[in-house]
Amino acid sequence: MSTVEPVTEHQAPVSAHREDFPILARPMNGRPLAFLDSAASAQKPACVIDAEARCYREYYANIHRGVYQLSQRSTDAYEGARKRVAELLNAPDHREVAFVRGTTEAINLVAHSFVRPQLQPGDEILITGMEHHSNIVPWQLICEETGAKLVVSPVTDTGEVDLEDFRGRLGPRTRFASIAHVSNALGTINPVAEMIAAAREADVPTLVDGAQGVPHMAVDVQALGCDFYCFSGHKLYGPSGVGALWGRFELLRGMRPYQGGGEMIRYVTFEKSDFAPPPQRFEAGTPNIAGAIALGEAVDYVRGIGLERIGAHEQALLAYATERLEAIEGLRIIGNATHKAGVISFVLDGVHPHDIGTILDQEGVAVRAGHHCAQPVMDRFGVPATVRASFGLYNSREDVDALVNALHRVKEFFG
Ligand code: C6P
Numbered sequence: 001m002s003t004v005e006p007v008t009e010h011q012a013p014v015s016a017h018r019e020d021f022p023i024l025a026r027p028m029n030g031r032p033l034a035f036l037d038s039a040a041s042a043q044k045p046a047c048v049i050d051a052e053a054r055c056y057r058e059y060y061a062n063i064h065r066g067v068y069q070l071s072q073r074s075t076d077a078y079e080g081a082r083k084r085v086a087e088l089l090n091a092p093d094h095r096e097v098a099f100v101r102g103t104t105e106a107i108n109l110v111a112h113s114f115v116r117p118q119l120q121p122g123d124e125i126l127i128t129g130m131e132h133h134s135n136i137v138p139w140q141l142i143c144e145e146t147g148a149k150l151v152v153s154p155v156t157d158t159g160e161v162d163l164e165d166f167r168g169r170l171g172p173r174t175r176f177a178s179i180a181h182v183s184n185a186l187g188t189i190n191p192v193a194e195m196i197a198a199a200r201e202a203d204v205p206t207l208v209d210g211a212q213g214v215p216h217m218a219v220d221v222q223a224l225g226c227d228f229y230c231f232s233g234h235k236l237y238g239p240s241g242v243g244a245l246w247g248r249f250e251l252l253r254g255m256r257p258y259q260g261g262g263e264m265i266r267y268v269t270f271e272k273s274d275f276a277p278p279p280q281r282f283e284a285g286t287p288n289i290a291g292a293i294a295l296g297e298a299v300d301y302v303r304g305i306g307l308e309r310i311g312a313h314e315q316a317l318l319a320y321a322t323e324r325l326e327a328i329e330g331l332r333i334i335g336n337a338t339h340k341a342g343v344i345s346f347v348l349d350g351v352h353p354h355d356i357g358t359i360l361d362q363e364g365v366a367v368r369a370g371h372h373c374a375q376p377v378m379d380r381f382g383v384p385a386t387v388r389a390s391f392g393l394y395n396s397r398e399d400v401d402a403l404v405n406a407l408h409r410v411k412e413f414f415g
Contacts, residue, residue, distance in 0.1 A: 031363065042235055100242075122149070128190070174204045177206045182216065187318075206228070263276070331349075363409060369388070371386075
Protein backbone atom coordinates (compact mmCIF):
# COMPACT_ATOMS: atom_id res chain seq x y z
CA MET A 1 0.00 0.00 0.00
CA SER A 2 0.95 3.61 0.42
CA THR A 3 4.27 4.63 1.90
CA VAL A 4 4.53 7.23 4.61
CA GLU A 5 5.15 10.70 3.18
CA PRO A 6 6.91 13.14 5.48
CA VAL A 7 4.67 16.03 6.46
CA THR A 8 6.30 18.84 4.53
CA GLU A 9 6.78 22.38 5.72
CA HIS A 10 4.06 23.42 3.31
CA GLN A 11 1.52 21.06 4.88
CA ALA A 12 2.53 21.28 8.53
CA PRO A 13 0.74 24.51 9.41
CA VAL A 14 -2.66 23.11 8.46
CA SER A 15 -2.98 21.07 11.67
CA ALA A 16 -1.80 24.10 13.63
CA HIS A 17 -5.31 25.39 12.97
CA ARG A 18 -6.39 22.95 15.70
CA GLU A 19 -6.10 25.97 17.96
CA ASP A 20 -8.98 27.60 16.10
CA PHE A 21 -11.34 24.91 17.46
CA PRO A 22 -12.23 25.55 21.12
CA ILE A 23 -13.67 22.08 21.71
CA LEU A 24 -10.37 20.44 20.79
CA ALA A 25 -8.70 22.08 23.78
CA ARG A 26 -10.98 20.15 26.12
CA PRO A 27 -9.47 16.93 27.45
CA MET A 28 -11.34 13.67 27.01
CA ASN A 29 -10.95 11.20 29.86
CA GLY A 30 -7.91 13.11 31.00
CA ARG A 31 -6.21 12.97 27.59
CA PRO A 32 -5.97 15.34 24.66
CA LEU A 33 -8.98 14.68 22.46
CA ALA A 34 -8.10 12.80 19.26
CA PHE A 35 -11.21 13.67 17.27
CA LEU A 36 -11.33 11.26 14.34
CA ASP A 37 -15.00 11.50 13.39
CA SER A 38 -15.16 14.50 11.08
CA ALA A 39 -16.92 12.47 8.38
CA ALA A 40 -19.92 12.28 10.73
CA SER A 41 -19.70 15.95 11.61
CA ALA A 42 -16.73 18.27 11.83
CA GLN A 43 -15.92 20.49 14.80
CA LYS A 44 -16.41 24.25 14.51
CA PRO A 45 -13.75 26.96 14.56
CA ALA A 46 -14.31 29.96 16.83
CA CYS A 47 -14.94 32.24 13.84
CA VAL A 48 -17.96 30.13 12.81
CA ILE A 49 -19.32 29.96 16.36
CA ASP A 50 -18.80 33.73 16.67
CA ALA A 51 -20.44 34.48 13.33
CA GLU A 52 -23.61 32.67 14.39
CA ALA A 53 -23.60 34.33 17.83
CA ARG A 54 -22.90 37.75 16.29
CA CYS A 55 -25.92 37.41 14.04
CA TYR A 56 -28.18 36.75 17.04
CA ARG A 57 -26.51 39.37 19.22
CA GLU A 58 -26.15 42.20 16.76
CA TYR A 59 -28.40 42.11 13.73
CA TYR A 60 -30.85 39.21 13.76
CA ALA A 61 -34.26 39.61 12.13
CA ASN A 62 -36.24 37.64 9.59
CA ILE A 63 -34.98 38.03 6.04
CA HIS A 64 -36.48 39.25 2.76
CA ARG A 65 -39.46 40.69 4.64
CA GLY A 66 -38.64 43.68 6.76
CA VAL A 67 -38.16 47.23 5.57
CA TYR A 68 -36.28 48.01 8.77
CA GLN A 69 -32.50 48.04 9.00
CA LEU A 70 -32.02 44.87 11.03
CA SER A 71 -33.91 42.82 8.49
CA GLN A 72 -31.97 44.37 5.66
CA ARG A 73 -28.71 43.57 7.40
CA SER A 74 -29.73 39.96 8.01
CA THR A 75 -30.88 39.64 4.43
CA ASP A 76 -27.56 41.03 3.14
CA ALA A 77 -25.58 38.62 5.32
CA TYR A 78 -27.74 35.64 4.26
CA GLU A 79 -27.46 36.52 0.58
CA GLY A 80 -23.73 37.14 1.07
CA ALA A 81 -23.42 33.57 2.37
CA ARG A 82 -25.16 32.31 -0.77
CA LYS A 83 -22.54 34.09 -2.89
CA ARG A 84 -19.75 32.52 -0.86
CA VAL A 85 -21.20 29.03 -1.40
CA ALA A 86 -21.51 29.77 -5.13
CA GLU A 87 -17.82 30.78 -5.20
CA LEU A 88 -16.83 27.67 -3.25
CA LEU A 89 -18.41 25.48 -5.92
CA ASN A 90 -17.40 27.78 -8.79
CA ALA A 91 -21.08 28.05 -9.70
CA PRO A 92 -21.68 30.44 -12.59
CA ASP A 93 -24.54 32.20 -10.80
CA HIS A 94 -25.37 32.51 -7.09
CA ARG A 95 -29.08 32.17 -7.92
CA GLU A 96 -28.28 28.51 -8.62
CA VAL A 97 -27.61 27.88 -4.91
CA ALA A 98 -30.53 27.01 -2.65
CA PHE A 99 -30.05 26.71 1.09
CA VAL A 100 -31.47 23.45 2.42
CA ARG A 101 -31.14 21.53 5.70
CA GLY A 102 -28.33 19.41 4.34
CA THR A 103 -27.41 16.76 1.80
CA THR A 104 -30.39 14.61 2.72
CA GLU A 105 -32.89 17.35 2.03
CA ALA A 106 -31.12 18.36 -1.18
CA ILE A 107 -31.36 14.84 -2.61
CA ASN A 108 -35.01 14.53 -1.60
CA LEU A 109 -35.70 17.90 -3.22
CA VAL A 110 -34.17 16.84 -6.54
CA ALA A 111 -35.88 13.45 -6.36
CA HIS A 112 -39.32 14.95 -5.84
CA SER A 113 -39.10 18.16 -7.85
CA PHE A 114 -36.93 17.18 -10.80
CA VAL A 115 -36.91 13.42 -11.24
CA ARG A 116 -40.28 12.15 -10.01
CA PRO A 117 -42.43 14.21 -12.42
CA GLN A 118 -40.54 12.64 -15.36
CA LEU A 119 -40.76 9.01 -14.26
CA GLN A 120 -42.82 6.37 -16.05
CA PRO A 121 -43.11 2.69 -15.06
CA GLY A 122 -39.98 0.88 -16.22
CA ASP A 123 -37.76 3.98 -16.16
CA GLU A 124 -34.47 3.67 -14.31
CA ILE A 125 -32.41 5.64 -11.81
CA LEU A 126 -28.76 4.73 -11.60
CA ILE A 127 -26.67 4.88 -8.42
CA THR A 128 -23.55 3.07 -7.22
CA GLY A 129 -23.21 0.33 -4.62
CA MET A 130 -21.39 2.62 -2.19
CA GLU A 131 -24.09 5.22 -1.62
CA HIS A 132 -25.14 6.58 1.76
CA HIS A 133 -28.75 5.78 2.66
CA SER A 134 -29.58 9.42 1.80
CA ASN A 135 -28.72 8.63 -1.81
CA ILE A 136 -30.67 5.38 -1.87
CA VAL A 137 -33.92 5.77 0.06
CA PRO A 138 -35.25 8.93 -1.68
CA TRP A 139 -34.90 7.13 -5.02
CA GLN A 140 -36.57 3.99 -3.68
CA LEU A 141 -39.50 6.08 -2.50
CA ILE A 142 -40.12 7.68 -5.89
CA CYS A 143 -39.52 4.34 -7.66
CA GLU A 144 -42.24 2.75 -5.50
CA GLU A 145 -44.61 5.57 -6.34
CA THR A 146 -44.02 5.48 -10.08
CA GLY A 147 -43.05 1.92 -10.99
CA ALA A 148 -39.52 3.01 -11.90
CA LYS A 149 -36.50 0.87 -11.03
CA LEU A 150 -33.37 1.58 -9.01
CA VAL A 151 -30.29 0.26 -10.83
CA VAL A 152 -27.04 -0.18 -8.90
CA SER A 153 -23.54 -0.28 -10.34
CA PRO A 154 -21.71 -2.60 -7.93
CA VAL A 155 -18.55 -1.89 -5.97
CA THR A 156 -15.35 -3.77 -6.78
CA ASP A 157 -13.31 -5.72 -4.20
CA THR A 158 -11.09 -2.69 -3.66
CA GLY A 159 -14.12 -0.51 -2.98
CA GLU A 160 -14.21 1.29 -6.33
CA VAL A 161 -16.73 1.94 -9.05
CA ASP A 162 -16.19 -0.11 -12.22
CA LEU A 163 -16.44 2.60 -14.86
CA GLU A 164 -17.22 0.13 -17.64
CA ASP A 165 -20.01 -1.38 -15.60
CA PHE A 166 -21.38 2.08 -14.78
CA ARG A 167 -21.30 3.05 -18.47
CA GLY A 168 -22.99 -0.20 -19.41
CA ARG A 169 -25.90 0.46 -17.07
CA LEU A 170 -26.70 3.81 -18.65
CA GLY A 171 -29.49 2.70 -20.98
CA PRO A 172 -32.42 4.15 -22.91
CA ARG A 173 -34.63 3.95 -19.79
CA THR A 174 -32.13 5.71 -17.49
CA ARG A 175 -33.67 9.00 -16.42
CA PHE A 176 -31.17 10.08 -13.77
CA ALA A 177 -27.85 9.15 -12.17
CA SER A 178 -26.98 10.07 -8.58
CA ILE A 179 -23.48 9.39 -7.31
CA ALA A 180 -21.35 10.02 -4.25
CA HIS A 181 -18.29 12.18 -4.77
CA VAL A 182 -16.58 10.38 -1.88
CA SER A 183 -17.85 7.28 -0.06
CA ASN A 184 -18.41 7.95 3.64
CA ALA A 185 -17.92 4.27 4.50
CA LEU A 186 -14.89 3.43 2.32
CA GLY A 187 -13.23 6.77 1.67
CA THR A 188 -13.18 6.12 -2.08
CA ILE A 189 -12.97 9.23 -4.23
CA ASN A 190 -15.09 8.37 -7.23
CA PRO A 191 -14.12 9.32 -10.79
CA VAL A 192 -17.16 11.58 -10.88
CA ALA A 193 -16.02 13.64 -13.88
CA GLU A 194 -15.79 10.48 -16.02
CA MET A 195 -19.08 9.16 -14.66
CA ILE A 196 -20.82 12.45 -15.38
CA ALA A 197 -19.32 12.55 -18.89
CA ALA A 198 -20.63 9.04 -19.54
CA ALA A 199 -24.07 10.05 -18.29
CA ARG A 200 -24.08 13.17 -20.46
CA GLU A 201 -23.23 11.09 -23.50
CA ALA A 202 -26.32 9.03 -22.71
CA ASP A 203 -28.31 12.25 -22.14
CA VAL A 204 -28.80 11.41 -18.47
CA PRO A 205 -28.77 14.25 -15.91
CA THR A 206 -26.67 13.78 -12.79
CA LEU A 207 -26.50 14.69 -9.12
CA VAL A 208 -23.30 14.48 -7.12
CA ASP A 209 -23.64 13.88 -3.38
CA GLY A 210 -20.78 16.05 -2.19
CA ALA A 211 -21.28 15.54 1.55
CA GLN A 212 -17.82 13.94 1.84
CA GLY A 213 -16.30 15.73 -1.15
CA VAL A 214 -16.51 19.42 -0.31
CA PRO A 215 -14.61 19.22 3.02
CA HIS A 216 -11.58 17.54 1.42
CA MET A 217 -11.01 19.10 -1.99
CA ALA A 218 -11.70 22.07 -4.22
CA VAL A 219 -14.91 21.45 -6.15
CA ASP A 220 -15.73 23.05 -9.49
CA VAL A 221 -19.22 22.18 -10.65
CA GLN A 222 -18.57 23.69 -14.09
CA ALA A 223 -15.51 21.50 -14.60
CA LEU A 224 -17.35 18.44 -13.30
CA GLY A 225 -20.24 19.01 -15.69
CA CYS A 226 -22.90 17.68 -13.32
CA ASP A 227 -26.43 19.07 -13.15
CA PHE A 228 -26.82 19.14 -9.35
CA TYR A 229 -24.28 19.12 -6.52
CA CYS A 230 -25.09 19.20 -2.81
CA PHE A 231 -23.39 19.20 0.56
CA SER A 232 -24.00 19.65 4.30
CA GLY A 233 -22.65 22.62 6.22
CA HIS A 234 -21.85 20.62 9.34
CA LYS A 235 -19.20 18.50 7.62
CA LEU A 236 -17.51 21.66 6.32
CA TYR A 237 -16.85 23.09 9.80
CA GLY A 238 -20.16 24.96 9.63
CA PRO A 239 -23.37 24.56 11.63
CA SER A 240 -25.74 21.61 11.43
CA GLY A 241 -29.20 22.11 9.95
CA VAL A 242 -27.97 23.98 6.88
CA GLY A 243 -26.48 22.91 3.59
CA ALA A 244 -26.65 23.77 -0.06
CA LEU A 245 -28.00 22.46 -3.31
CA TRP A 246 -26.48 23.77 -6.51
CA GLY A 247 -28.35 23.15 -9.75
CA ARG A 248 -28.16 24.47 -13.30
CA PHE A 249 -30.42 27.48 -13.52
CA GLU A 250 -32.30 26.25 -16.58
CA LEU A 251 -33.21 23.07 -14.69
CA LEU A 252 -34.11 24.81 -11.43
CA ARG A 253 -36.29 27.25 -13.35
CA GLY A 254 -38.38 24.40 -14.73
CA MET A 255 -38.77 22.56 -11.42
CA ARG A 256 -41.83 22.46 -9.21
CA PRO A 257 -41.33 23.57 -5.62
CA TYR A 258 -40.46 20.87 -3.11
CA GLN A 259 -42.44 22.50 -0.29
CA GLY A 260 -45.07 25.22 -0.30
CA GLY A 261 -45.23 28.13 2.09
CA GLY A 262 -44.10 31.65 2.68
CA GLU A 263 -41.27 33.23 0.71
CA MET A 264 -41.41 30.80 -2.22
CA ILE A 265 -44.29 32.50 -4.04
CA ARG A 266 -44.79 35.52 -6.23
CA TYR A 267 -48.54 35.76 -5.82
CA VAL A 268 -51.14 33.64 -4.00
CA THR A 269 -54.90 33.39 -4.44
CA PHE A 270 -57.15 30.56 -3.29
CA GLU A 271 -57.41 29.42 -6.90
CA LYS A 272 -53.72 29.36 -7.77
CA SER A 273 -50.25 30.36 -6.66
CA ASP A 274 -47.48 31.71 -8.77
CA PHE A 275 -44.03 30.58 -7.66
CA ALA A 276 -40.98 32.74 -7.05
CA PRO A 277 -37.94 32.11 -9.28
CA PRO A 278 -35.05 29.96 -7.98
CA PRO A 279 -33.55 29.85 -5.44
CA GLN A 280 -36.42 31.33 -3.34
CA ARG A 281 -38.80 28.81 -4.88
CA PHE A 282 -36.96 26.10 -2.95
CA GLU A 283 -36.67 27.96 0.35
CA ALA A 284 -40.21 27.83 1.72
CA GLY A 285 -40.65 29.25 5.22
CA THR A 286 -38.15 30.97 7.46
CA PRO A 287 -34.77 29.34 6.82
CA ASN A 288 -31.86 28.73 9.19
CA ILE A 289 -30.75 32.35 8.83
CA ALA A 290 -27.92 32.47 11.35
CA GLY A 291 -26.82 28.97 10.28
CA ALA A 292 -26.51 29.98 6.64
CA ILE A 293 -24.55 33.08 7.62
CA ALA A 294 -22.21 30.95 9.75
CA LEU A 295 -21.85 28.51 6.85
CA GLY A 296 -20.68 31.47 4.76
CA GLU A 297 -18.06 32.10 7.44
CA ALA A 298 -17.01 28.42 7.33
CA VAL A 299 -16.58 28.72 3.57
CA ASP A 300 -14.32 31.75 4.04
CA TYR A 301 -12.41 29.86 6.72
CA VAL A 302 -11.59 26.79 4.60
CA ARG A 303 -10.87 28.88 1.53
CA GLY A 304 -8.56 31.04 3.66
CA ILE A 305 -6.51 27.96 4.56
CA GLY A 306 -6.89 26.55 1.05
CA LEU A 307 -8.78 23.39 0.13
CA GLU A 308 -5.79 22.07 -1.82
CA ARG A 309 -3.63 22.43 1.29
CA ILE A 310 -6.28 20.81 3.48
CA GLY A 311 -6.57 17.94 0.98
CA ALA A 312 -2.78 17.46 0.82
CA HIS A 313 -2.53 17.49 4.62
CA GLU A 314 -5.24 14.85 4.92
CA GLN A 315 -3.62 12.72 2.21
CA ALA A 316 -0.36 12.69 4.17
CA LEU A 317 -2.26 11.67 7.31
CA LEU A 318 -4.15 9.00 5.39
CA ALA A 319 -0.89 7.49 4.13
CA TYR A 320 0.62 7.56 7.61
CA ALA A 321 -2.48 6.07 9.24
CA THR A 322 -2.84 3.39 6.56
CA GLU A 323 0.74 2.24 7.09
CA ARG A 324 0.44 2.22 10.87
CA LEU A 325 -2.93 0.45 10.90
CA GLU A 326 -1.81 -2.17 8.40
CA ALA A 327 1.00 -3.08 10.79
CA ILE A 328 -1.51 -4.15 13.45
CA GLU A 329 -2.03 -7.90 13.35
CA GLY A 330 -5.62 -8.96 12.78
CA LEU A 331 -6.67 -5.53 11.49
CA ARG A 332 -8.24 -5.36 8.04
CA ILE A 333 -8.92 -2.13 6.20
CA ILE A 334 -12.23 -2.15 4.31
CA GLY A 335 -11.86 -0.09 1.15
CA ASN A 336 -8.51 0.00 -0.60
CA ALA A 337 -9.24 2.30 -3.50
CA THR A 338 -6.34 3.99 -5.27
CA HIS A 339 -7.89 7.39 -4.64
CA LYS A 340 -9.19 7.89 -1.12
CA ALA A 341 -10.07 10.88 1.03
CA GLY A 342 -9.19 10.99 4.73
CA VAL A 343 -11.48 8.15 5.77
CA ILE A 344 -10.32 4.69 6.93
CA SER A 345 -12.77 1.93 7.77
CA PHE A 346 -11.46 -1.20 9.41
CA VAL A 347 -12.32 -4.31 11.39
CA LEU A 348 -10.27 -6.16 13.97
CA ASP A 349 -10.40 -9.94 14.29
CA GLY A 350 -12.65 -11.13 17.08
CA VAL A 351 -13.71 -7.72 18.43
CA HIS A 352 -16.99 -6.02 17.59
CA PRO A 353 -16.55 -2.47 16.23
CA HIS A 354 -18.82 -1.07 18.94
CA ASP A 355 -16.54 -2.51 21.64
CA ILE A 356 -13.55 -1.02 19.88
CA GLY A 357 -15.27 2.38 19.70
CA THR A 358 -16.08 2.27 23.42
CA ILE A 359 -12.53 1.45 24.47
CA LEU A 360 -11.09 4.04 22.11
CA ASP A 361 -13.36 6.63 23.71
CA GLN A 362 -11.92 5.79 27.12
CA GLU A 363 -8.51 6.53 25.62
CA GLY A 364 -9.67 9.94 24.36
CA VAL A 365 -10.08 8.79 20.74
CA ALA A 366 -13.40 9.56 19.05
CA VAL A 367 -14.27 7.36 16.03
CA ARG A 368 -17.52 6.16 14.53
CA ALA A 369 -18.43 2.48 14.84
CA GLY A 370 -21.39 1.02 12.98
CA HIS A 371 -22.73 0.74 9.46
CA HIS A 372 -22.27 4.46 8.76
CA CYS A 373 -25.71 4.71 7.13
CA ALA A 374 -24.31 2.61 4.31
CA GLN A 375 -25.62 -0.87 5.07
CA PRO A 376 -25.30 -2.14 1.47
CA VAL A 377 -21.56 -1.40 1.70
CA MET A 378 -21.32 -3.51 4.87
CA ASP A 379 -23.21 -6.33 3.11
CA ARG A 380 -20.91 -6.06 0.09
CA PHE A 381 -17.85 -6.61 2.27
CA GLY A 382 -19.52 -9.20 4.52
CA VAL A 383 -19.14 -7.25 7.77
CA PRO A 384 -21.90 -6.08 10.13
CA ALA A 385 -20.09 -2.85 10.91
CA THR A 386 -16.69 -1.18 10.81
CA VAL A 387 -14.70 1.24 12.89
CA ARG A 388 -14.17 4.42 10.94
CA ALA A 389 -11.48 7.00 11.57
CA SER A 390 -11.88 10.15 9.53
CA PHE A 391 -9.66 13.21 9.32
CA GLY A 392 -10.24 16.91 9.34
CA LEU A 393 -7.85 19.78 8.85
CA TYR A 394 -7.11 19.86 12.62
CA ASN A 395 -5.83 16.29 12.84
CA SER A 396 -2.17 15.44 13.16
CA ARG A 397 0.08 12.41 13.37
CA GLU A 398 -0.36 12.54 17.16
CA ASP A 399 -4.05 11.75 16.66
CA VAL A 400 -3.14 8.76 14.50
CA ASP A 401 -0.59 7.63 17.08
CA ALA A 402 -3.26 7.92 19.80
CA LEU A 403 -5.57 5.75 17.68
CA VAL A 404 -2.90 3.11 17.12
CA ASN A 405 -1.89 3.05 20.81
CA ALA A 406 -5.54 2.75 21.84
CA LEU A 407 -6.02 -0.13 19.38
CA HIS A 408 -3.14 -1.95 21.07
CA ARG A 409 -5.02 -1.48 24.36
CA VAL A 410 -8.10 -3.02 22.72
CA LYS A 411 -6.01 -6.01 21.68
CA GLU A 412 -4.56 -6.38 25.17
CA PHE A 413 -8.04 -6.19 26.68
CA PHE A 414 -9.48 -8.84 24.39
CA GLY A 415 -6.40 -10.98 24.68
N1 C6P B 1 -22.84 10.92 6.65
C1 C6P B 1 -21.47 9.85 8.34
O1 C6P B 1 -21.15 9.61 9.50
P1 C6P B 1 -26.77 14.83 6.22
O2 C6P B 1 -27.11 13.90 7.33
O3 C6P B 1 -27.97 15.21 5.41
O4 C6P B 1 -25.95 16.00 6.63
O5 C6P B 1 -25.78 14.01 5.24
C2 C6P B 1 -26.16 12.78 4.74
C3 C6P B 1 -25.05 12.15 3.97
C4 C6P B 1 -25.18 11.99 2.61
N2 C6P B 1 -24.20 11.49 1.86
C5 C6P B 1 -23.03 11.11 2.41
C6 C6P B 1 -21.94 10.58 1.52
C7 C6P B 1 -22.84 11.23 3.78
O6 C6P B 1 -21.68 10.86 4.31
C8 C6P B 1 -23.87 11.75 4.60
C9 C6P B 1 -23.72 11.84 6.08
C10 C6P B 1 -22.49 10.93 8.06
O7 C6P B 1 -20.96 9.26 7.40
C11 C6P B 1 -23.67 10.83 8.97
S1 C6P B 1 -24.64 9.39 8.69
